[in-house]
Amino acid sequence: MNIRFYNARILTMEENAPIFEGEVWVGDEKIIYVGDGLNMDEFYRRRNITCMIWDEEIDCERNLLMPGFKNAHTHSGMTLLRSFADDLPLHEWLNKQVFPIEAKMSPEDIYHLTKLAVLEYLTSGITSIFDMYLTPESVARACSDTGMRCVLTGAVNNFSQSVEAMEKWYGELNGKAPLISFLPGFHAEYTCSKELIQDIASMAKRLKAPVYVHLAETEEEVAGCVERYGLTPGMFLDSLGMFEYGGGAYHCVYLTEEEIDLFQKKNIHVITNPGSNTKLASGIAPINDFLKAGLNIAIGTDGPASNNCLDMFREMFLVTGLAKLREKDASAVDAMEVLKMATVNGAKAMHLENADILAQDKLADIIMIDLCQPNMQPINNIAKNIVYSASKQNVKMTMIHGRILYRNGEFYLKDEALSIYEKANEIINRLR
Amino acid sequence: MNIRFYNARILTMEENAPIFEGEVWVGDEKIIYVGDGLNMDEFYRRRNITCMIWDEEIDCERNLLMPGFKNAHTHSGMTLLRSFADDLPLHEWLNKQVFPIEAKMSPEDIYHLTKLAVLEYLTSGITSIFDMYLTPESVARACSDTGMRCVLTGAVNNFSQSVEAMEKWYGELNGKAPLISFLPGFHAEYTCSKELIQDIASMAKRLKAPVYVHLAETEEEVAGCVERYGLTPGMFLDSLGMFEYGGGAYHCVYLTEEEIDLFQKKNIHVITNPGSNTKLASGIAPINDFLKAGLNIAIGTDGPASNNCLDMFREMFLVTGLAKLREKDASAVDAMEVLKMATVNGAKAMHLENADILAQDKLADIIMIDLCQPNMQPINNIAKNIVYSASKQNVKMTMIHGRILYRNGEFYLKDEALSIYEKANEIINRLR
Structure with a gap:
């Protein structure tokens, strides 16, 4: 799957790198591009392609992408x-x-x-x-x-x-x-x-x-x-x-x-x-x-x-x-x-170490932090605010190995969440 | 507004009251009934009515109602x-x-x-x-x-x-x-x-x-x-x-x-x-x-x-x-x-004190805690789990003075949340 995240704020977690606005591109399980999304000729030339064909393009609405x-x-x-x-x-x-x-x-x-x-x-x-x-x-x-x-x-x-x-x-x-x-x-x-x-x-x-x-x-x-x-x-x-x-x-x-x-x-x-x-x-x-x-x-x-x-x-x-x-x-x-x-x-x-930061060739373990929540506003210092104010309701998406497993409060798993809950209750009732 | 919550677990926060399954009824700004929802004849008789006319009936899906x-x-x-x-x-x-x-x-x-x-x-x-x-x-x-x-x-x-x-x-x-x-x-x-x-x-x-x-x-x-x-x-x-x-x-x-x-x-x-x-x-x-x-x-x-x-x-x-x-x-x-x-x-x-517990004649300041989230499962001890494991993503509804102001992640306010965020950013940018 090729997935393009655009209109994002990006915290790569590279040493001392500031948050910037741009795009993250995922090809199968890896990150293939992190940057401003402009002047992509060199990117295409190196890959010997004229354009990317996307399975999904996700407008991040200026929310934050960062490593999981x-x-x-x-x-x-x-x-x-x-x-x-x-x-x-x-x-x-x-x-x-x-x-x-x-x-x-x-x-x-x-x-x-x-x-x-x-x-x-x-x-x-x-x-x-x-x-x-x-x-x-x-x-x-x-x-x-x-x-x-x-x-x-x-x-x-x-x-x-x-x-x-x-x-x-x-x-x-x-x-x-x-x-x-x-x-x-x-x-x-x-x-x-x-x-x-x-x-x-x-x-x-x-x-x-x-x-x-x-x-x-x-x-x-x-x-x-x-x-x-x-x-x-x-x-x-x-x-x-x-x-x-x-x-x-x-x-x-x-x-x-x-x-x-x-x-x-x-x-x-x-x-x-x-x-x-x-x-x-x-x-x-x-x-x-x-x-x-x-x-x-x-x-x-x-x-x-x-x-x-x-x-x-x-x-x-x-x-x-x-x-x-x-x-x-x-x-x-x-x-x-x-x-x-x-x-x-x-x-x-x-x-x-192959899943530590957002950079080309790293594994695509990426999360999106929802900044359009009252606890993230006003936008004073996003990184510090994640530590001091964010909580689970700010997790808008969780991607592991290039697969989106959770988005907008919904799970994308083979099993239904409800059947997993039922099973856990069945086990504790049996073993109690 | 008359609102009926049914199929709920209820934690009234009355001293030593256990969690039970039942209904909470709200009439305008007050709670008019908390109980199992059965044998309501006496309730109707006292009010000299034959039935309630509901503005909304909310299936709580066995989630928890408690005081805000x-x-x-x-x-x-x-x-x-x-x-x-x-x-x-x-x-x-x-x-x-x-x-x-x-x-x-x-x-x-x-x-x-x-x-x-x-x-x-x-x-x-x-x-x-x-x-x-x-x-x-x-x-x-x-x-x-x-x-x-x-x-x-x-x-x-x-x-x-x-x-x-x-x-x-x-x-x-x-x-x-x-x-x-x-x-x-x-x-x-x-x-x-x-x-x-x-x-x-x-x-x-x-x-x-x-x-x-x-x-x-x-x-x-x-x-x-x-x-x-x-x-x-x-x-x-x-x-x-x-x-x-x-x-x-x-x-x-x-x-x-x-x-x-x-x-x-x-x-x-x-x-x-x-x-x-x-x-x-x-x-x-x-x-x-x-x-x-x-x-x-x-x-x-x-x-x-x-x-x-x-x-x-x-x-x-x-x-x-x-x-x-x-x-x-x-x-x-x-x-x-x-x-x-x-x-x-x-x-x-x-x-x-008129808004402290879920009981008849108290002000209807009520929240619904989402138990159908992984952090609330299995159902071992709901009350303790709220303190030790719950977070904002478990708040399914917030009602104040009989009005639902927040439900399933959405605000019901006159102003749009986004315009409130914009205003806050405008102010800090002006005063910084």
């Missing part, structure tokens, strides 16, 4: 437990509510529940997710079937998944389906034995692959690791050679200075989850310190049981808002930095 | 400065950016800019606002013209408005227009001389009226008051007899125990503004302590220059989320308490 958001930490199958048990102490929530229900979920259940999450991602302009859950294969299938770009990671721990399974997924889920890739990962230091962690580190070295893990989410987690091994979680994992090929850490609320240095040296990405850290009372991550250290910071919603919505706008506001509170400084963490985190940095953390 | 949100602290005219100057230290933001532009705004500008705010309120299910700004008369006119219920308050300080003007507004803006009322108020201790504050207290006693004021928003404000008068702001104002007939305080981030006692005794409402307190790095209000003390807590967005959106969903999440962070307890401030704050408690703080 990268939701860099998700547990999509947990839509089941959205608002199932809130306002409980963390331990009770996890052990008495979350785990018992999760134990009953089948791969097929997770397939359907992931589809429900995908619908919500689309409403929030999310064009790729970095998903860790029990059954990566059914998550991959749900994403392929719905058109969502998905990087999967392992959730290996003492009780589920295995290093062998992960190595198999690494082989089978990479390079096969256009929307799907897999990077090694495990649940957390506190849910894995030292031996298991060592095995994962060996595998990562063998595959020359980065590793992703929940890390320093709570004070208790860090204290437990120090008690067990005399090291904070990041230093402990590094002592076992975990990050020889980089990787990433989710949460990072209680990262030490020493660990920040480690993250710099070993090219470990920070993936912050402020909504979840807030709702579970975990704490506020030192984003300002990470920025000063030059770490690559991406943003994830975490799962819908702990958030409970899958909304990058809420996360973006919280990243800067909570940093301002933590630093007692209204100028901490500029909104433009946050927009980078939600797009370019996320792509980097997820090894999706 | 009360936005208990706004500066609507500040839409002009939305995303005009962000990520700046508080002092620089206020003195170099906000004040110079505000000084140039005319009453007519404020009229148009308030209309822009009203559009956004409608998208967020806000059915009444408590507005403090430079020119209450033009705000009142904008609200009357757009159909927004508005309680105005004074912004008296050393530089603008006066006690005389406020007494005039108190007489002229109460009891005249059905949507408009006025309660005395002044800007803050730190912008008013002691003499001026004494005059305001005398006026309040004379009128037997409550008084509303910005209070304990920042540590600096409290320290300044203690330095000037040897008392924290709440105690100082009380020492001058300010709260003999109650009142309310916006922000209350740094309220002392002594002041919490005072608020209890004098029936002073807390109006919390977590979005603004976050973005301006002011701090986190001790909501949990207020709850324990039994204070009436309402919620406001504050103005769009410091928030930047006018979104009660963001505020509701922040009220409980920030309390959880502050208390380091994921069970702090239950979501149901927050829903009460955003509806019933707001109505109480604004003296709008």
